[in-house]
Amino acid sequence: xxxxxxxxxxxxxxxxxxxxxxDQVAETTRAVRVMEVHRSGAQAHGPMGEVRVxxxxxxxxxxxVVFDPDLPSNSxxxxxxxxxxxxxxxxxxxxxxxxxxxxxxxxxxxxxxxxNVARLERYVALTLEAGAEAVIVITKPDLSxxxxxxxxxxxxxxxxxxxxxxxxxxxxxxxxxxxxxAAGRTVVFLxxxxxxxxxxxxxxxxxxxxxxxxxxxxxxxxxxxxTHRQMHRLANGALVVDTPGMRELQLTxxxxxxxxxxxxxxxxxxxxxxxxxxxxxxxxxxIKAALADGEIDxxxxxxxxxxxxxxxxxxxxxSGRRWDEKERAEGxxxxxxxxGKGG
Ligand SMILES: Nc1nc2c(ncn2[C@@H]2O[C@H](COP(=O)(O)OP(=O)(O)OP(=O)(O)O)[C@@H](O)[C@H]2O)c(=O)[nH]1
Ligand SMILES: [Zn+2]
Numbered sequence: 461x462x463x464x465x466x467x468x469x470x471x472x473x474x475x476x477x478x479x480x481x482x483d484q485v486a487e488t489t490r491a492v493r494v495m496e497v498h499r500s501g502a503q504a505h506g507p508m509g510e511v512r513v514x515x516x517x518x519x520x521x522x523x524x525v526v527f528d529p530d531l532p533s534n535s536x537x538x539x540x541x542x543x544x545x546x547x548x549x550x551x552x553x554x555x556x557x558x559x560x561x562x563x564x565x566x567x568x569x570x571x572x573x574x575x576n577v578a579r580l581e582r583y584v585a586l587t588l589e590a591g592a593e594a595v596i597v598i599t600k601p602d603l604s605x606x607x608x609x610x611x612x613x614x615x616x617x618x619x620x621x622x623x624x625x626x627x628x629x630x631x632x633x634x635x636x637x638x639x640x641x642a643a644g645r646t647v648v649f650l651x652x653x654x655x656x657x658x659x660x661x662x663x664x665x666x667x668x669x670x671x672x673x674x675x676x677x678x679x680x681x682x683x684x685x686x687t688h689r690q691m692h693r694l695a696n697g698a699l700v701v702d703t704p705g706m707r708e709l710q711l712t713x714x715x716x717x718x719x720x721x722x723x724x725x726x727x728x729x730x731x732x733x734x735x736x737x738x739x740x741x742x743x744x745x746x747i748k749a750a751l752a753d754g755e756i757d758x759x760x761x762x763x764x765x766x767x768x769x770x771x772x773x774x775x776x777x778x779s780g781r782r783w784d785e786k787e788r789a790e791g792x793x794x795x796x797x798x799x800g801k802g803g
Contacts, residue, residue, distance in 0.1 A: 470505060476561065476644045476699055481524050484538050491538075494523045494560075496690040520557040521689045521701055522646060542591035544648065547774045558689065559648055559701040562592045564640040568651030568660065569596065569614075571604035571625070577613050578763045581721060583650050584621055585767060589717030594618075595640060597649075598625040599656035616760075618721055628656035633663040634696070643697025661702075665694045714771050722764045725756065739765070 475493040485491065492506030494513065497520060502513040504525055513519050514533045520543075528534040540560040547555060565587040569575050580596060587594035596614045601607045607625055614623045626632040641647060641664060649657040691701045719726050725747065729737065733744025739761070742748075750756045 470693070472507060473644050474693070474697065475505060476522075476563075476646050477524070478541075480541050481538050485526055490527045490529070492525050492527045493691075494519045494521055494525060495692070497521050520560050521691050522560040522562060522699075524561065540591075544586070544590040544592065546586075559646075559691070561646055562590065562648050562701060563645045564593045564595055564647045565590070566637070566640075566647060566649045566651075566660070567594055567596045568649050568655045568657050569598055570600040570655040571598050571607050571610050572600055574652055574655060575610050575613075577617065578766070579652070580614060581617055581763055582767060584617055585714050585717035585721045587650075587717070588618075588620075588720050589714040593640070594621045595637075596621055596623045597637070597651075597660070598623065599628040599660070601625050602627060620720070628659040628663060630663070633660050637664065641694075641696060641698040644699070646691070646699045646701065648701040661694070661700055664696060664698065664700075714767075718764070718767055718771060722760075722767075725761060725764050728756070 472488060472491060477488075477491070477493075481491070482488065488507075490506070490508060492504035492508065492511055492513070494502045494504045496503040499515070501515050502517070502519045502521075502523075502525075504511050504513050504519070504527065506527070508527065508529075511527050511529070512532065513525055513527065513535055516533050517525065517535050517537060519525050519535075519537050523540065524538040526536050526538065542562050543560050544558045544562055544565070545555050546558055565583070567580055567583040567587065569580060575598070584594045584596070596617070598607065598610060598614060604610065611623055611625055624636050626636045637660075649660055651657055689702065691699055693699050728746045728750055729739065731746040732739070732742065734742050737745050737747075739745050739747040747756070747761060751758055751761065
C-alpha cells in the first residue's frame with residue numbers, strides 16, 4: 461500500500477514485460493504493471509517499487525504504465541497487445557476493460573452437465589477478439605462416463621484452440637498447462653462457477669502465492685464479493701488475473717472473433733443471394749442449401765446466429781443507435797432459451 465520501494469521487487473520480465481512494450485518506450489525505469497484496480501485507483505508494481513496510479517489514467521489490470529512520480533495523473537498507458545472487455549452487466553451499455561495484455565485465456569468447463577458447446581464458443585470468440593490465445597480446459601473427467609465425446613465436441617469449435625482434459629485436483633494441471641504458464645506469462649481462467657478455476661490456480665501455485673498484494677487480501681474465501689480485479693504472481697512465475705463477475709459475460713464488439721470462429725459459415729453466407737439474408741425464408745440462401753445437403757451442422761448454424769445477434773445487439777446499443785432494445789433482447793433470450801441456458 462505504501463509508496464516505499466519494495467527491496468526485492470519483481471523485475472520487468474517477472475511482470476511480463478515483452479519486446480512489444482520495449483518498442484514503445486525509450487527507457488524502462490518507470491515502467492510499472494497494474495496488479496489491482498480499485499475505484500480509488502490502480503496499484504502497480506515495477507522496478508521502482510509499488511505505486512498508485514490515479515483513476516484518470518484509465519489503466520486496467522495487466523496494463524503497463526509509464527509512471528510519472530512527480531505528477532501521477534500524467535502517467536501513460538502503453539499500447540496493449542490484447543484486451544479482454546465486456547459489456548457491463550445491468551442496464552447500462554458501458555464497455556468494461558477487464559484485463560489487458562493477457563497471453564492465454566483458459567476457457568474452463570467440466571465434464572458434467574455444465575458442458576455446453578455454445579458457451580465455449582462464446583468464450584472462445586471473446587478471447588480471439590481480445591487478441592489472446594484460447595485453450596479449452598475440461599475438468600472433472602473422473603465424473604464422466606464419456607469424456608472422449610465431450611473432447612471431440614470441444615475440438616470441433618476451432619482448430620486454433622487446444623483442448624486439454626485434466627483433473628484439476630492434484631499434479632496434472634502443472635504438467636498439462638505448463639506450456640502456457642511459463643514465468644512472466646499472463647493467463648486468465650474463465651468459466652462458470654464450480655468448474656474448478658480456483659482449484660486450477662491452487663494446483664499451479666504449489667505453495668503460498670507470491671505476495672504482490674497486501675496481506676489482508678491474501679485470504680481467498682469471499683473474494684467473489686470483492687469489487688476489484690487483481691492479478692497475482694504464482695510460485696511458478698506465471699501471472700494470473702482474478703476476475704470476479706466474469707459470469708455475466710456478454711459479447712461486445714466480437715464480430716472479428718466470431719468471423720474467425722465461424723469463418724466457414726461466414727464465407728458461405730457471403731454467397732447468399734441477398735446481402736442481408738437472414739437465412740430463413742429468402743430465396744438463394746447458401747446456408748439453407750448447405751443445410752439441406754447436410755454439409756453443415758444445423759445446431760452450429762443456430763449457435764452462430766445467436767452469437768452474431770447478441771454481438772450486434774450489444775454493439776449497436778453501445779454505439780447509441782436507436783433500437784427497439786426490449787424486442788431485440790427478447791429475441792435473443794428466446795433463441796438462447798431454445799439452445800439451453802448456456803448459449
Ligand atoms: N471430481 C472432481 N472435482 C473437481 C475437479 N476440479 C475441481 N473439482 C471440485 O469442484 C469444486 C469447485 O471447484 P472450484 O475450483 O472452487 O471452482 P471455481 O470454478 O473456482 O468456482 P467459483 O469460485 O464459484 O467460480 C471443488 O470442490 C473442487 O474440489 C476435478 O477435476 N474432479
Ligand atoms: Zn442466407
